[in-house]
Amino acid sequence: MRTDLWNYPEGTTTPLDIQGFKVRATDGDIGKIDEATYDVGSAFGVVDTGPWILGRKVLIPAGMIERIDLDRREVEVRLAQDQVKNAPELDEVTDYRSDTYREQVGTYYSTYS
Numbered sequence: 001m002r003t004d005l006w007n008y009p010e011g012t013t014t015p016l017d018i019q020g021f022k023v024r025a026t027d028g029d030i031g032k033i034d035e036a037t038y039d040v041g042s043a044f045g046v047v048d049t050g051p052w053i054l055g056r057k058v059l060i061p062a063g064m065i066e067r068i069d070l071d072r073r074e075v076e077v078r079l080a081q082d083q084v085k086n087a088p089e090l091d092e093v094t095d096y097r098s099d100t101y102r103e104q105v106g107t108y109y110s111t112y113s
Helices: 081-085 099-110
Strands: 022-025 028-036 044-048 057-061 065-069 074-077
Parallel strands (some): 022 074
């Protein structure tokens, strides 16, 4: 598993609170940050997609973030909407902090990094 996939972009000052920030893909909005972690080598955001994909939540590694705009409370990711939509499912029973799930997510997103 690549650790840079799980780190915020260079120059990002952490910790910062991005919970509630709007999330934009390269081709449109995808939801809001529901939860974010800032652990070096394992940072990610959980995005609540709202009605866009039927209230589904997705985990996005911090390395997929292109830019964080604190003034506009917006996070831009280097992914298209379909790439987020097709990410490994995150549901109520999935332990998104487990090594198995994170490995699955890391493998999926590494093809886009």
